[in-house]
Amino acid sequence: xxxxxxxxxxxxxxxxxxxxxxxxxxxxxxxxxxxxxxxxxxxxxxxxxxxxxxxxxxxxxxxxxxxxxxxxxxxxxxxxxxxxxxxxxxxxxxxxxxxxxxxxxxxxxxxxxxxxxxxxxxxxxxxxxxxxxxxxxxxxxxxxxxxxxxxxxxxxxxxxxxxxxxxxxxxxxxxxxxxxxxxxxxxxxxxxxxxxxxxxxxxxxxxxxxxxxxxxxxxxxxxxxxxxxxxxxxxxxxxxxxxxxxxxxxxxxxxxxxxxxxxxxxxxxxxxxxxxxxxxxxxxxxxxxxxxxxxxxxxxxxxxxxxxxxxxxxxxxxxxxxxxxxxxxxxxxxxxxxxxxxxxxxxxxxxxxxxxxxxxxxxxxxxxxxxxxxxxxxxxxxxxxxxxxxxxxxxxxxxxxxxxxxxxxxxxxxxxxxxxxxxxxxxxxxxxxxxxxxxxxxxxxxxxxxxxxxxxxxxxxxxxxxxxxxxxxxxxxxxxxxxxxxxxxxxxxxxxxxxxxxxx
Numbered sequence: 298x299x300x301x302x303x304x305x306x307x308x309x310x311x312x313x314x315x316x317x318x319x320x321x322x323x324x325x326x327x328x329x330x331x332x333x334x335x336x337x338x339x340x341x342x343x344x345x346x347x348x349x350x351x352x353x354x355x356x357x358x359x360x361x362x363x364x365x366x367x368x369x370x371x372x373x374x375x376x377x378x379x380x381x382x383x384x385x386x387x388x389x390x391x392x393x394x395x396x397x398x399x400x401x402x403x404x405x406x407x408x409x410x411x412x413x414x415x416x417x418x419x420x421x422x423x424x425x426x427x428x429x430x431x432x433x434x435x436x437x438x439x440x441x442x443x444x445x446x447x448x449x450x451x452x453x454x455x456x457x458x459x460x461x462x463x464x465x466x467x468x469x470x471x472x473x474x475x476x477x478x479x480x481x482x483x484x485x486x487x488x489x490x491x492x493x494x495x496x497x498x499x500x501x502x503x504x505x506x507x508x509x510x511x512x513x514x515x516x517x518x519x520x521x522x523x524x525x526x527x528x529x530x531x532x533x534x535x536x537x538x539x540x541x542x543x544x545x546x547x548x549x550x551x552x553x554x555x556x557x558x559x560x561x562x563x564x565x566x567x568x569x570x571x572x573x574x575x576x577x578x579x580x581x582x583x584x585x586x587x588x589x590x591x592x593x594x595x596x597x598x599x600x601x602x603x604x605x606x607x608x609x610x611x612x613x614x615x616x617x618x619x620x621x622x623x624x625x626x627x628x629x630x631x632x633x634x635x636x637x638x639x640x641x642x643x644x645x646x647x648x649x650x651x652x653x654x655x656x657x658x659x660x661x662x663x664x665x666x667x668x669x670x671x672x673x674x675x676x677x678x679x680x681x682x683x684x685x686x687x688x689x690x691x692x693x694x695x696x697x698x699x700x701x702x703x704x705x706x707x708x709x710x711x712x713x714x715x716x717x718x719x720x721x722x723x724x725x726x727x728x729x730x731x732x733x734x735x736x737x738x739x740x741x742x743x744x745x746x747x748x749x750x751x752x753x754x755x756x757x758x759x760x761x762x763x764x765x766x767x768x769x770x771x772x773x774x775x776x777x778x779x780x781x782x783x784x785x786x787x788x789x790x791x792x793x794x795x796x797x798x799x800x801x
Contacts, residue, residue: 321544328540328749335532341469344450347413349445350512353481354420354438355384356593357508360485361501361595363606369499372429378715380432381593385711388502392708395445396452396701397566400694405453406523409446413744414516416763421509424502441499451682452697456526458640459544460687460800461632464640468628468679472621475675475713478592479617482650484508486610566693574688574750575699581641582681584740588648588733589674590714594726599669601724602661611663620672627677635800638748642671645737652730659724671733677740687800688751708738751799753761758798 321329358366358381367377399408419442423435450470457464485504493500523532527541568573591598601613632639651670654663690701717729777787 308521312575314376321540323541324545328536329544331460332527332537332541333458335537337466337789339522340454340524341466343519344454344470345441345473345476346516347409347446347519348450349480350413350417350476350515351509352477353484354416354512355443355526356477356486357420357504358436359593359596360481360610360740363600363610364393364485364493364501364504365499366501367503370426370429371778372432373714374430374720376429379615380436381715382712383625383800384436384443385708387437388708389439389443389705389712391444391718392701392705393566393698395699396448397694399445400452400541401498403525403529405449406527407520408524409449410516410518410520412442412445412516413519414513416616417509417512417514417516419509420512423509424505425499427628429641440599446524451700451704452693455686455696455700456545457523457541458691460614461635463632463686464628464630464637464679464683465625467682468624468676471678472624472673473684475617475621475624479614479621481508483611483614505580561752565692566698568692568695569698569702569798571691571696572699574747575702576698577746577750578688579703579706581740581747582632583617583710584736584738584743585674585677585681585709586707587736588740590711591671591718591729591733592612592716593711594729595631597718597723598655598726599665602664616668616672620675623673624676624679627676627778628683631680631683637680637687637800638682638744639676641684641744642741644676645741647673649734649737652679652717652733656727656730674737680797684747684800688747697741728734737774748801753801755798785797 322524356657362377366372372380399405402408416439419435419439420502423432423439426435451467454466454470456464465662474750484507492498495503498506524532527533528538530538533541596606600606600609602609602612604612627640627644631637647670651667651673654667656669658664658667670796683699685703686696689696714732717732719728722728773787
């Protein structure tokens with residue numbers, strides 16, 4: 298079939314055939330419900346638990362500061378900040394190659410389980426450092442071993458859930474970090490109160506030993522119980538495996554598979570870097586990651602409220618606990634109504650008000666309340682993760698590269714934002730929180746771009762569905778590019794996109 302036939306709307310595929318392949322049958326929908334319940338019951342608890350430990354092991358550095366780390370190692374303010382940011386240098390370097398390797402290997406259970414065990418071991422051994430050079434080296438290695446997890450899990454979940462399910466699941470997954478923000482500091486407070494000086498070790502040393510050992514144990518378990526992908530999960534019946542693959546292929550109007558061979562990973566990398574949405578979403582993630590950088594200094598912020606170290610650690614928990622529940626509601630509604638833009642921009646003015654209140658007041662009530670408002674930035678994460686999966690849907694190699702690149706750019710903010718939180722700026726930290734406001738403004742502009750870009754894309758898709766419309770040369774060029782990338786002909790590229798829309 299040549300391009301002239303496509304331009305005139307002539308196709309060889311009937312409407313009945315299109316409808317048959319474009320939706321699940323009633324029987325398949327019943328199987329889908331059982332499949333989704335099984336995924337939710339096994340996979341989600343595992344990834345939440347691991348993300349909880351990921352954040353605890355990464356952020357116990359801030360709690361350790363209040364437990365004598367800086368005094369024992371004779372760290373200056375700048376040296377402490379370097380130890381904080383060096384982790385993210387290593388973290389960024391590993392993102393893209395790690396995700397491409399994960400997709401190529403096809404064994405997330407072993408890949409992720411290995412690195413979880415590795416970062417737990419590094420965290421535990423950090424307890425033995427004696428100098429500034431030692432803590433910097435440990436933080437750098439910790440970044441290398443933690444890097445495969447986050448972007449890898451985002452890609453992993455996108456191989457299990459549809460776009461209507463992702464934002465809520467992503468927010469449930471992200472709840473692991475919020476829970477760690479709350480209970481990680483409660484654990485730290487308990488260790489500070491009960492183990493300081495035990496067996497000749499400081500409280501911060503026990504913090505690293507206990508939390509690192511728990512992570513190592515979890516990593517080993519993951520290797521045996523985490524399923525890889527739907528088509529290889531032994532607990533799934535053949536019917537469930539078929540439905541798991543079909544439902545993802547239907548919503549993207551193409552199969553969720555890569556080409557054979559290792560070169561498909563390079564091709565996926567090129568596809569991700571040639572898509573402008575990859576860069577816009579990366580900049581958006583940088584905005585919210587930089588604006589949420591206060592989490593690395595949360596114990597220091599609560600310490601400005603005038604209480605001792607133990608109370609300061611306990612005061613960290615309530616804002617995080619509140620945000621766990623709000624974030625789940627926020628992203629449940631985003632999934633339910635299939636809206637991303639409005640759920641993306643709503644938290645932005647709330648967080649900006651929180652930053653301004655903290656910078657301009659001294660009373661305990663308003664300053665502590667401002668910490669709750671600042672935490673609204675975390676509600677944006679689940680929305681963004683879901684938006685990435687639907688704005689850059691297929692093929693998997695492209696999605697894996699995009700997730701890794703976006704996560705790399707986003708976390709680059711964590712390299713330089715620690716230097717804006719200077720001790721001499723306490724108690725209001727005006728330069729740091731002013732930077733947070735500017736980053737939230739950038740996040741808003743990125744969301745605005747995505748809104749207009751995806752709205753235009755949906756209008757093009759609607760036009761393609763009208764078989765009586767003669768396509769323009771520009772539209773044909775875009776179809777040819779899609780057909781070439783996916784290994785199908787132009788008529789299939791046009792017809793199989795029937796009903797597909799980007800979530801705006």
